[in-house]
Amino acid sequence: MAEPKKLFIKTYGCQMNVYDSERMAEAMGAEGYVTTDTPDDADMVLLNTCHIREKASEKLYSDLGRLRPLKDARPDLKIGVAGCVAQAEGEEIQRRMPLVDIVVGPQAYHRLPALARNKGPQVDTDFPEEDKFDHLPQRKAMRGPTAFLTVQEGCDKFCAFCVVPYTRGAEVSRPVARILSEARDLISRGVREITLLGQNVNAYHGAAETGDWTLARLIRTLAEMDGLDRIRYTTSHPNDMDDDLIAAHGDVPQLMPYLHLPVQSGSDRILKAMNRKHTRDDYFRLVDRIRAARPDILLSSDFIVGFPGETDAEFEDTMDLVRRVGYGQSFSFKYSARPGTPAAEKPEIEAQVADARLQELQRLITAQQRAAQDAMVGREVGVLYEKPGRLPGQMVGKSDHLHAVHVTDPDAKVGELVRVRVTGAVTNSLSAIRIS
Ligand code: 5AD
Ligand code: SF4
Numbered sequence: 001m002a003e004p005k006k007l008f009i010k011t012y013g014c015q016m017n018v019y020d021s022e023r024m025a026e027a028m029g030a031e032g033y034v035t036t037d038t039p040d041d042a043d044m045v046l047l048n049t050c051h052i053r054e055k056a057s058e059k060l061y062s063d064l065g066r067l068r069p070l071k072d073a074r075p076d077l078k079i080g081v082a083g084c085v086a087q088a089e090g091e092e093i094q095r096r097m098p099l100v101d102i103v104v105g106p107q108a109y110h111r112l113p114a115l116a117r118n119k120g121p122q123v124d125t126d127f128p129e130e131d132k133f134d135h136l137p138q139r140k141a142m143r144g145p146t147a148f149l150t151v152q153e154g155c156d157k158f159c160a161f162c163v164v165p166y167t168r169g170a171e172v173s174r175p176v177a178r179i180l181s182e183a184r185d186l187i188s189r190g191v192r193e194i195t196l197l198g199q200n201v202n203a204y205h206g207a208a209e210t211g212d213w214t215l216a217r218l219i220r221t222l223a224e225m226d227g228l229d230r231i232r233y234t235t236s237h238p239n240d241m242d243d244d245l246i247a248a249h250g251d252v253p254q255l256m257p258y259l260h261l262p263v264q265s266g267s268d269r270i271l272k273a274m275n276r277k278h279t280r281d282d283y284f285r286l287v288d289r290i291r292a293a294r295p296d297i298l299l300s301s302d303f304i305v306g307f308p309g310e311t312d313a314e315f316e317d318t319m320d321l322v323r324r325v326g327y328g329q330s331f332s333f334k335y336s337a338r339p340g341t342p343a344a345e346k347p348e349i350e351a352q353v354a355d356a357r358l359q360e361l362q363r364l365i366t367a368q369q370r371a372a373q374d375a376m377v378g379r380e381v382g383v384l385y386e387k388p389g390r391l392p393g394q395m396v397g398k399s400d401h402l403h404a405v406h407v408t409d410p411d412a413k414v415g416e417l418v419r420v421r422v423t424g425a426v427t428n429s430l431s432a433i434r435i436s
Contacts, residue, residue, distance in 0.1 A: 007033040008042035012059060013050025015234065016106075016168075016197055017083055019148040021048045023136050024082065024109050030137045031113045039070060044078040044116065051084035051163050053336035060085050064097045071099045078102065078116055082109055084167035088339075091123045106153075106168055110135035127169050133178060139185055144386050145415040146398075147191045151179050151206065151218065152198030157237060159264070160275045160343040161304060161335060164199055171200060176208035176218065183222055190415055193230035193384055193398075194222065201233045202240040216244035223254040229417050230384060232402075234260045238278050238286055250293035257294055258328070258402040261287075262302035266321025267314035270307050274343070280321055287325055298328030298372060298401045305361055306335040306354025308346035315357050322364055328372040328401065330365040334358050373403060373425040380435065383407060384417045396429075404429040 007028050011021040024046060025035050039045045047063060050056040060081065071077050080102035081093050087105035094100050102115045105125035110132040115122040139147075154169040155162075183194055196215070198204060204215040213221075219231055231254045238261060248255055265271050268279050290297060303318060322330070334354045337344040376399070383405045385397040393410035399422075406429055407420055420432035 002032070004032055004034045005043040006036040006041055007044045007046065008036050008039045009046045009048060010039075010063065011048045012056060012083070013048075013052060015148055015195070016150060016153070016199065017048050017050060019150050019197055020083070020106060020109060021046075022148075023139075024048070024112055026137050026140055027110060027113055028116070029140075031116065039067065042077065044080065045070075046080040046082055046112075049081060049083035049085035051088045051167050051338070053333060054338070055336065057085050057088075060093075061097065064099065068099060080104060080112070080116070082106070082112070084163065087125050087167040088163065090125045091121075094121050094123070107132060131174075133174060139182060140189070145191060145384055146193040146195070146386060147186045148195050148197050149179065149182055149186065150174070150197045151215075152201050152204045155199040156203075157200060157277075158275060158342075160273060161307065161338065161341055163338045163341060166340055168199055171203060173198075173204050173206040173212075176206045176213050176221075179206065179218065180221065183225060183228065187225060187227045192228065192415065192417060193232070194228060196231070196233040198233075199235065200237050200240060202236040202242075202245060214242060214244060216242065216248045219245075219248050219252060219255055223252045228254065230254055230256050230382075230400075232256050232258065236261050238263065238276075238283055241286055241290070246289050246293050249290060249297060256400050256402070257297040258300070258400070259290065259297055260300045260302075261290075263321065264302060264304050265307065265310075265314070266318035267310070268317075270310055270314050270317075273309065274304075274307060280317065283321070284324065296401075299325060300327055300329040300331070301325075303330060303332040303361060303365075304335050305332060305357040306349050308335070308343055308348055310335075310349060310357075315361075319361065319364060322361070322368070326372075327365065327368050329369050332358060332361045332365060370425075370427075372401075373430060376401070376403060376422045376430055377425055378422065380419060380421050381405075381432075382417060383420050383432065385409075385412055385414050387414060399430065406431050407434055409434050 009021045011017050049060045078101045082104045086103045093103050103123040107127045108124040152173045154171045155165045156171045158165050202215050205212040263283050266280050381399045383397040383399050385395040389396045389406050393408050395407050395409050395412050399405050418434050419436040420434050422430050422432045424431040
């Protein structure tokens with residue numbers, strides 16, 4: 001039998017890309033490729049890129065530069081660029097970096113095997129009529145007991161700073177039946193936790209025979225599947241948190257008490273300039289309702305500092321919002337002008353000012369994260385073991401609240417869902433003892 005060919009995939013950016021990379025690996029698997037964890041012995045290198053901030057985009061070009069000696073030594077090595085930079089820059093990538101053989105956008109990657117079979121430079125950044133998911137091989141659970149499942153793609157929100165509506169296209173929800181069958185398939189392969197993914201996952205409105213379903217309805221139906229113990233979803237927009245979804249946080253035990261709910265800024269003027277279509281008070285009210293439904297929920301958010309025109313007082317409004325909400329975790333970014341977005345037309349604020357604000361916000365976020373971890377000490381939580389830890393007899397998994405937890409449990413197996421009591425907190429994880 002011929003040696004299988006080797007595929008190295010590097011994934012940048014969000015969890016949607018992690019999911020897409022798995023699906024591309026499966027598609028190439030049907031062509032006789034197996035994945036490898038180094039580019040050195042690969043027959044094909046695929047970089048699945050992110051365009052969200054300038055730094056993320058530039059990373060592609062420095063990584064391509066580093067691949068040049070490999071390509072010089074082995075001209076047969078195929079190099080592909082997938083994801084949002086591929087979509088945004090298309091053949092420009094090959095002009096700048098002629099070593100790139102294939103450029104494929106996020107809506108066309110089911111055609112990757114065909115592109116890889118062809119000779120010469122290949123570019124496919126279509127938004128095809130057909131649904132790529134119908135043209136991909138069956139899922140393989142590749143990450144143990146947890147899996148991502150993309151239910152929705154694209155975005156119609158057009159936040160003034162964001163490239164996603166341009167690179168990922170308009171909001172599309174996958175039909176209910178397909179999602180349920182993909183979920184069943186994952187469960188049959190040992191998956192116990194599914195994270196439903198979408199750029200605006202709570203705007204989900206997938207077609208079913210009985211009319212469109214909301215995300216809440218989808219979650220309630222998944223919760224009835226035997227063997228599925230945990231459900232999460234990300235990323236959400238505050239304006240799409242409907243009553244039923246909020247209620248589900250209170251009455252669906254499988255829906256885990258962690259919610260990523262980006263607000264971006266705490267200033268009403270900046271929120272308006274960002275085209276977020278909600279105020280800070282709307283957000284506070286929403287947080288109150290979610291916490292009323294599920295008091296122990298941990299919230300996380302994304303923040304952008306240094307949006308064009310942001311004043312010191314407006315930045316202080318963001319700090320104030322963070323203090324008032326109290327997050328379990330948060331992600332903060334310095335504003336990065338993205339070509340083609342409305343905000344990119346506006347003059348930027350001084351880089352030093354934005355840097356100082358980012359540092360100040362990150363100090364607060366880190367302190368809150370630490371406080372949320374410390375508050376877990378002494379509590380009983382569920383942990384799903386994902387892999388053995390570094391120490392002998394140790395297991396690592398995620399708690400209900402998405403904290404990484406280390407447990408000494410020599411006879412345990414990956415995929416077990418256990419109850420633990422948290423005994424300590426360090427910078428990025430908790431330690432715990434198993435109680436059942
Ligand atoms: N500059 C900085 N951060 C951005 N994000 C999106 N676009 C930009 C940009 N142009 C951040 C937002 C979003 C997260 C995924 O990335 O906070 O929620
Ligand atoms: Fe980008 Fe806003 Fe859409 Fe999120 S909601 S993907 S930040 S445009």
